[in-house]
Amino acid sequence: xxxxxxxxxxxxxxxxxxxxxxxxxxxxxxxxxxxxxxxxxxxxxxxxxxxxxxxxxxxxxxxxxxxxxxxxxxxxxxxxxxxxxxxxxxxxxxxxxxxxxxxxxxxxxxxxxxxxxxxxxxxxxxxxxxxxxxxxxxxxxxxxxxxxxxxxxxxxxxxxxxxxxxxxxxxxxxxxxxxxxxxxxxxxxxxxxxxxxxxxxxxxxxxxxxxxxxxxxxxxxxxxxxxxxxxxxxxxxxxxxxxxxxxxxxxxxxxxxxxxxxxxx
Ligand code: KIV
Numbered sequence: 001x002x003x004x005x006x007x008x009x010x011x012x013x014x015x016x017x018x019x020x021x022x023x024x025x026x027x028x029x030x031x032x033x034x035x036x037x038x039x040x041x042x043x044x045x046x047x048x049x050x051x052x053x054x055x056x057x058x059x060x061x062x063x064x065x066x067x068x069x070x071x072x073x074x075x076x077x078x079x080x081x082x083x084x085x086x087x088x089x090x091x092x093x094x095x096x097x098x099x100x101x102x103x104x105x106x107x108x109x110x111x112x113x114x115x116x117x118x119x120x121x122x123x124x125x126x127x128x129x130x131x132x133x134x135x136x137x138x139x140x141x142x143x144x145x146x147x148x149x150x151x152x153x154x155x156x157x158x159x160x161x162x163x164x165x166x167x168x169x170x171x172x173x174x175x176x177x178x179x180x181x182x183x184x185x186x187x188x189x190x191x192x193x194x195x196x197x198x199x200x201x202x203x204x205x206x207x208x209x210x211x212x213x214x215x216x217x218x219x220x221x222x223x224x225x226x227x228x229x230x231x232x233x234x235x236x237x238x239x240x241x242x243x244x245x246x247x248x249x250x251x252x253x254x255x256x257x258x259x260x261x262x263x264x265x
Contacts, residue, residue, distance in 0.1 A: 001077055001078050002078070003077075003078060003080070004039050004040065004078060004079055004080040005080065005111070006080075006111075006112065006134050006178040006179075008080075009039070009040070009080070009178065009179055009200050010178070010198070010199065010200065012039075012200065012211070012212075013198070013199070013200040013211045018211065018212055018213070019039050019040065019179075019200055019202060019211055019212025019213075020037075020038055020039050020040075020212060020213065021038070021039060021040035021041070021042055021202050021212055021213065021214040022038055022041065022042070022214065022215055022216075022217045022220065023041070023042045023043070023044040023046055023047075023214070023215075023216050023217045024041045024042075024043065024072050024075075024217055025043060025044075025047045025050075025051050025068045025071070025072065025217075026068065026071050026072065026075075027071045027072065027074045027075040028075065029075075029217055030071070030072040030073075030074075030075035030076050030079075031074075031075030031076070032075075033075075033076075033079065033217070034075060034076045034077055034078055034079050037078075038079050039079060039080065039212070040079060040080045040081075040082060040202075040212075040214075041072060041076060041079045041080070041081050041082070042082050042083075042084065042114065042214060043065060043068050043069045043072050043081065043082070043083045043084060043110070044084045044114075044216065045057040045060045045065065045084040045085075045086050045087070045143075045144070046084075046143070046216050047060065047064070047065075047068055048060040048064075048086075050216060050218045050219075050223075050224050051068075052064075056143065056146050056147075057086070057087065057143045057144055057146075058087045058144065058146075060086040060087065061086060062085075062086055062089045062100055062103065062104075064086070065083055065084065065085070065086055065104065066103065066104060066107055066108055069081065069083050069104065069108040069109075069110055070107070070108050073108055073109035073110070076109065080111050080112070081108075081109055081110045081111055081112075082110065082111065082112045082113065082114050082136055083104045083108065083110040083112070083113050083114065084113075084114045085097075085100065085101060085104070085113050085114065085115050086144075087144045089101075090113075090115050090121065090124055091117075091120075091121065091124075094123060094124055094127050097124045097127070097128065098127060098128065098131065098133075101113045101128055101133050102133065105133060111134060112133070112134035112135065112136055112178065113128070113133060113134070113135055113136070114135075114136040114137075114138055114181065115135060115136075115137065115138065116138040116142035116143070116144050116145070117137075117138070117139075117142060117145075117168075118137070118139055118164065118165070118167070118168020118169070118171060118172060119164075119167070119168055119171055122171050122172070122175050125137070125172060125175040125176065125177055126175040126176060128176075129175060129176025129177065130176065134178050135172075135175075135176065135177045135178065136177065136178060136179045136180065136181060136202075137168075137169070137172040137177045137179070137180040137181065138180070138181040138183065139165050139168050139169060139172075139180060139181070139182055139183070139185075139193075140155045140156055140165060140181075140182050140183040140184055140185040140206065141153075141154070141155045141183040141184035141185070141205075142183065143183075152184070152229075153184075154184050154185065154186065154205075155183075155184060155185050156185040156186060156189045157186060162185075162186075162189050165182075165185060165189060165193065166189070166192055166193055166196060169182075169193045169196065169197050169201075170196060170197060172197075172199075173197045173198065173199050177199060178199055178200075179199050179200045179201070179202060179212075180193070180197070180199060180200075180201050180202070181201075181202045181203075181204065181214060182194075182201050182202070182203050182204070182206040182210060183203075183204045183205060183206065184204065184205040184206065184231070185205075185206050186206075186207070187206065187207025187208065187209060188207075189206075190203055190206035190207050190209055190210050191207070191209035194209050194210055194211060200212055202214050204231065205229060205230070205231030206231075215232060215233075216232075219232045219234070220232065220233065220234060220235050220236075221234070221235065221236050221238045222234040222235075222236050222237040222238050222239055222240070223238045223239050223242075224239075225239045
């Protein structure tokens with residue numbers, strides 16, 4: 001079984017083969033994803049929302065990310081594992097960014113890190129890639145800047161922001177990034193970005209022209225029910241299945257139907 005690498009992702013773009021990426025935060029989901037043939041597993045800081053129950057990703061710590069990545073790693077043989085660097089783990093100084101991203105690569109099986117932002121973090125990206133730490137960029141709706149944006153609206157709609165996103169993508173490529181996530185931007189802008197860089201773009205709410213797609217795993221499994229953004233396709237309705245299993249178990253315990261003959265020693 002051949003491991004997915006940065007080189008393989010680049011070759012996939014060149015061949016026109018789409019890249020499938022999903023998030024994971026634990027051993028079991030990571031194992032199922034790997035066995036299903038996923039190309040890239042992102043240990044996303046979305047775990048702050050869907051695992052920890054926070055309103056934003058801002059409270060997530062580096063220790064949280066390392067803890068979850070270690071669990072994910074135990075389930076993965078083939079997929080490439082990328083870790084989202086949490087808020088303030090790479091923005092304070094180049095030295096801290098190197099130390100924190102280095103920690104992720106030293107203490108887990110992760111093969112790269114994902115950083116949100118463009119020109120603002122370009123020196124950090126250059127430094128990391130120059131010392132051998134693979135960096136995935138993230139442009140468009142960057143959830144760590146949610147208070148600056150004031151909401152989860154589509155980004156890059158006006159011409160000046162669209163230009164910045166395009167220029168940022170080109171700068172990230174020059175700084176050595178191996179891929180770029182494009183979140184919640186118009187499909188036409190994602191197409192322009194994808195055609196302007198040699199490295200793969202991975203879209204989430206960015207349309208069909210990206211080189212790959214990513215979703216939050218609990219969204220696509222239908223586990224997170226509170227709301228469903230337009231770009232999420234639910235491949236299962238697991239919240240309903242799980243709730244019904246819980247209700248059946250509770251009813252069986254209360255009525256004495258569980259455990260039955262053959263279910264005890
Ligand atoms: O944190 C995350 O899960 C992400 C993806 C949605 C791209 O950044």
